[in-house]
Amino acid sequence: MEPRFLLLADVAAELNVSDSQVYHMVRSGELPAIKIGGRGQxxxxxxxxxxxxxxxxxxxxxxxxxxxxxxxxxx
Structure with missing residues (x-):
């Protein structure tokens, strides 16, 4: 069973792009994401x-x- 939620590094691997590109996509709102935990991951x-x-x-x-x-x- 695949996990429901992915780390940004996992998303980067799936899309074959850099972690920083995925971070930018998330921060710009292009790719919906959530922040969880005390460290806001x-x-x-x-x-x-x-x-x-x-x-x-x-x-x-x-x-x-x-x-x-x-x-x-x-x-």
């Missing part, structure tokens, strides 16, 4: 991470549709 709920990934797929698809390749055949 960040945790990202796995479901929120999956929603974030789906949102990024949709944003990327929209960007690709709005920015077609010039000469996709290499002519």
């Amino acid at each position: 960040w945790r990202v709920e796995r479901a929120k991470l999956e929603q974030y990934i789906e949102r990024k797929y949709a944003e990327t698809a929209a960007w690709v549709a709005d920015n077609p390749l010039v000469n996709p055949e290499g002519d």
